[in-house]
Amino acid sequence: MHIGFVVNPIAGIGGKVGLKGSDDVEEALKRGGTPVAPAKAAEFCKFLDANVITCSSTMGADYIDGKIIYKTPKKTSADDTIKACRKFLKHGADLIVFVGGDGTARDVYNAVSKKVPILGIPAGVKMYSGVFAINVNKALEIVNAFMEGKAERVEREIMDIDEVAFRQDTLKIKLFGYALCPAIKNFLQNGKRIFGGENEAKRGIAKFMALICKEGTYVLGPGSTVKAIADEMGIEKTLLGVDIVENGKIIARDANEEEILKAIEGKRARIIVSPIGGEGFIFGRGNQQISSRVIEKVGIKNIIVVATPQKLMQTPFLYVDTGDRSLDKKFAGWISVIAGSGIAIRKRIVI
Amino acid sequence: MEERKILLEEEDMPDKWYNIQADIEIPPPLHPATLEPLKPEDMEPIFPKALIKQEMSKDRWIRIPEEVKEIYRIWRPTPLYRAIGLEKFLKTPAKIFYKWEGVSPPGSHKPNTSVAQAYYNAKEGVERLTTETGAGQWGSALAFACRFFGLKCTVYMVKCSYEQKPYRRILMQTWGAEVIPSPSDKTEFGRKVRQEMPSTAGSLGIAISEAIEDAIKHENTKYSLGSVLNHVVLHQTIIGLEMKKQFDMLDLKPDVICGCVGGGSNFSGGIFPFVPDKMKGEEIKFIAAEPMACPTLTKGIYAYDFGDTAQQTPLLKMHTLGHDFIPPAIHAGGLRYHGDAPLLCKLVDEGIVEARAYYQNEVFEAAKIFAQTEGFVVAPETAHGLKAAIDEAIRCRKKKEEKVICFVNSGHGHFDLAAYDLYNNGMLQDYEYPEELIREAIQRLPCI
Ligand SMILES: Cc1ncc(COP(=O)(O)O)c(C=O)c1O
Numbered sequence: 001m002h003i004g005f006v007v008n009p010i011a012g013i014g015g016k017v018g019l020k021g022s023d024d025v026e027e028a029l030k031r032g033g034t035p036v037a038p039a040k041a042a043e044f045c046k047f048l049d050a051n052v053i054t055c056s057s058t059m060g061a062d063y064i065d066g067k068i069i070y071k072t073p074k075k076t077s078a079d080d081t082i083k084a085c086r087k088f089l090k091h092g093a094d095l096i097v098f099v100g101g102d103g104t105a106r107d108v109y110n111a112v113s114k115k116v117p118i119l120g121i122p123a124g125v126k127m128y129s130g131v132f133a134i135n136v137n138k139a140l141e142i143v144n145a146f147m148e149g150k151a152e153r154v155e156r157e158i159m160d161i162d163e164v165a166f167r168q169d170t171l172k173i174k175l176f177g178y179a180l181c182p183a184i185k186n187f188l189q190n191g192k193r194i195f196g197g198e199n200e201a202k203r204g205i206a207k208f209m210a211l212i213c214k215e216g217t218y219v220l221g222p223g224s225t226v227k228a229i230a231d232e233m234g235i236e237k238t239l240l241g242v243d244i245v246e247n248g249k250i251i252a253r254d255a256n257e258e259e260i261l262k263a264i265e266g267k268r269a270r271i272i273v274s275p276i277g278g279e280g281f282i283f284g285r286g287n288q289q290i291s292s293r294v295i296e297k298v299g300i301k302n303i304i305v306v307a308t309p310q311k312l313m314q315t316p317f318l319y320v321d322t323g324d325r326s327l328d329k330k331f332a333g334w335i336s337v338i339a340g341s342g343i344a345i346r347k348r349i350v351i
Numbered sequence: 352m353e354e355r356k357i358l359l360e361e362e363d364m365p366d367k368w369y370n371i372q373a374d375i376e377i378p379p380p381l382h383p384a385t386l387e388p389l390k391p392e393d394m395e396p397i398f399p400k401a402l403i404k405q406e407m408s409k410d411r412w413i414r415i416p417e418e419v420k421e422i423y424r425i426w427r428p429t430p431l432y433r434a435i436g437l438e439k440f441l442k443t444p445a446k447i448f449y450k451w452e453g454v455s456p457p458g459s460h461k462p463n464t465s466v467a468q469a470y471y472n473a474k475e476g477v478e479r480l481t482t483e484t485g486a487g488q489w490g491s492a493l494a495f496a497c498r499f500f501g502l503k504c505t506v507y508m509v510k511c512s513y514e515q516k517p518y519r520r521i522l523m524q525t526w527g528a529e530v531i532p533s534p535s536d537k538t539e540f541g542r543k544v545r546q547e548m549p550s551t552a553g554s555l556g557i558a559i560s561e562a563i564e565d566a567i568k569h570e571n572t573k574y575s576l577g578s579v580l581n582h583v584v585l586h587q588t589i590i591g592l593e594m595k596k597q598f599d600m601l602d603l604k605p606d607v608i609c610g611c612v613g614g615g616s617n618f619s620g621g622i623f624p625f626v627p628d629k630m631k632g633e634e635i636k637f638i639a640a641e642p643m644a645c646p647t648l649t650k651g652i653y654a655y656d657f658g659d660t661a662q663q664t665p666l667l668k669m670h671t672l673g674h675d676f677i678p679p680a681i682h683a684g685g686l687r688y689h690g691d692a693p694l695l696c697k698l699v700d701e702g703i704v705e706a707r708a709y710y711q712n713e714v715f716e717a718a719k720i721f722a723q724t725e726g727f728v729v730a731p732e733t734a735h736g737l738k739a740a741i742d743e744a745i746r747c748r749k750k751k752e753e754k755v756i757c758f759v760n761s762g763h764g765h766f767d768l769a770a771y772d773l774y775n776n777g778m779l780q781d782y783e784y785p786e787e788l789i790r791e792a793i794q795r796l797p798c799i
Pocket of ligand 1: 618
């Protein structure tokens with residue numbers, strides 16, 4: 001069993017000095033920023049007892065004794081994370097643990113996609129992705145469980161800033177894909193045994209919602225749960241974008257806010273979205289095309305949230321962040337999340 | 352000193368069951384093929400004659416055979432408890448009682464009928480009984496009863512329970528029963544379900560279909576149902592009849608009786624002997640408690656429907672969520688049934704009984720309070736009725752009313768500790784029934 005370990009040495013440097021990320025290292029240093037990653041890496045490695053493959057100096061070897069298979073340059077970049085992870089794969093890593101934020105998560109994901117599970121130790125400025133352990137201790141617990149074969153593999157979202165939108169001066173968080181992530185089985189019974197597999201639950205949701213979606217106009221949010229509904233209807237939906245379906249036919253793919261508004265103009269429409277696992281955002285992360293204007297036009301009562309029981313079990317509360325606080329407030333309270341065929345689970349939306 | 356438990360002597364055990372069919376009339380069951388009212392001989396492939404007679408009888412009182420009473424005496428009469436600790440905790444002026452059915456060997460009210468059913472089957476020369484079980488309570492009750500009358504017993508156990516509750520399976524096997532996870536490959540219907548839904552958690556409706564198919568296809572084999580039917584409910588009236596005697600001993604009358612409803616047998620058994628009093632004008636409230644995830648009485652429609660998924664059973668007029676509805680795998684497995692006893696449904700329809708639905712977490716919260724104030728750890732099913740009783744007691748506190756509240760404490764939860772573990776760790780989900788979307792989905796189904 002080999003664990004690939006990579007540190008983004010500058011992760012977290014921009015946080016306290018008011019930058020939205022750590023991409024501009026010079027500016028961050030000028031403002032007196034210090035990276036968060038080294039301390040987290042050291043804390044994690046102090047208690048880790050495993051067969052580790054890693055990088056030299058600041059990207060790994062400074063914190064842990066392990067086989068060095070990637071040479072860290074003086075000035076590191078995203079490219080180094082990607083290259084290091086590719087090397088880990090070549091050397092047969094069973095799990096890759098990284099220290100960083102959303103940017104690092106994306107780099108790791110770019111290199112390994114779903115080939116091996118990945119786990120993040122949170123040290124970044126933004127951490128919207130679902131691959132992070134809550135803290136260093138939890139990360140150690142998960143890694144130990146993984147090595148003992150006591151962890152399961154779950155799909156988790158990789159989220160990061162939409163750079164195109166960012167350059168146009170709007171902060172949009174976008175869903176980039178799904179990574180595999182180790183998770184500890186729950187107590188005496190794990191979710192799988194209670195509910196059957198997660199795919200089974202997804203199929204139940206899809207079968208049920210596909211019947212509903214036969215008639216009317218539906219704005220379908222990103223993610224695999226919503227996509228399964230379209231699959232069931234025989235419609236080809238984008239995995240990561242917002243598509244619009246009318247009377248069983250697709251009328252817009254990967255639509256932006258304006259396109260959505262145009263498509264639903266003068267119609268009674270519904271929105272179907274799924275929360276981000278663990279995080280719990282139903283609006284404002286990964287689906288900002290479904291803006292406050294869209295939501296207001298559709299009406300809160302016409303929003304259908306879907307998620308598997310497994311995902312909901314790992315998501316204590318749901319959140320919304322539409323950018324319009326007074327609209328957000330209208331969401332506060334209980335919502336019935338569709339979790340199977342004819343099955344719902346009550347969840348609380350916290351504002 | 353307040354009396355904590357009110358005990359009857361063995362000789363005070365009732366010697367007749369009360370048949371409510373003498374006092375209320377329900378629409379007849381219909382033959383699944385002809386849709387004509389069912390004739391006694393239609394049921395003969397699956398039930399013995401004596402039980403068919405009870406199913407259709409209008410006699411008010413039916414004698415309990417001596418052989419049945421002899422087995423009953425292992426645990427009956429059961430105690431009526433005053434829940435002093437719970438009353439104190441709730442600071443309620445109400446008196447709370449519970450009829451404790453968890454003292455039977457299988458741990459619930461279910462052997463009240465399984466013993467009677469095994470007896471009549473054995474008397475008519477039947478050699479093997481088949482049945483289904485959800486939580487494992489009914490299966491273990493029948494396994495226990497069959498052992499005492501020398502019958503073989505085959506139990507189709509809903510798959511998610513089979514996996515979640517190995518101890519119930521072991522209990523049944525210890526009493527000598529054969530236990531099969533359902534859907535199984537032993538029956539045609541089971542094979543069909545498995546092909547269509549390979550990793551389904553199973554349901555009571557599916558397991559019933561399998562057990563009936565097994566009984567029909569084999570010689571000297573009959574089927575036994577643990578709830579819903581008139582004769583089952585009849586046998587359970589011993590609960591309410593004993594309760595009546597016990598309240599008489601205290602010179603009290605219950606103002607409210609609560610109980611959980613899966614197929615309706617423990618609750619009906621508890622309240623039916625009190626129903627004539629209410630029909631004569633006495634003020635007494637009956638509250639049926641069910642899960643939000645499977646809210647048959649509160650959200651179902653009152654109509655003719657099949658009792659099982661494969662549509663083999665007669666059509667019964669009852670509150671139903673539809674015979675193809677598969678409820679989520681909540682921990683009160685015994686309450687995952689799409690329909691309810693027609694006799695009880697009739698009383699709900701007439702407003703004599705009111706129904707309430709509860710979420711899993713609030714139900715377990717009630718169960719934990721009970722464990723910490725009264726000591727007994729009750730079954731998740733039972734806890735629904737307990738939750739209704741607690742709500743009533745709190746209402747009494749607010750209104751300063753000294754009512755007498757009683758609930759049927761249908762069974763212990765010693766085999767349900769995994770569910771308590773999840774609750775204790777905040778891992779239970781509040782399942783519910785998305786009524787409006789389900790209505791929409793049904794409308795859009797292609798017409799058959
Ligand atoms: C302890 C307990 N209570 C109640 C029930 C529900 O059945 P019924 O409504 O027929 O009493 C069950 C069913 O398995 C049970 O095990």
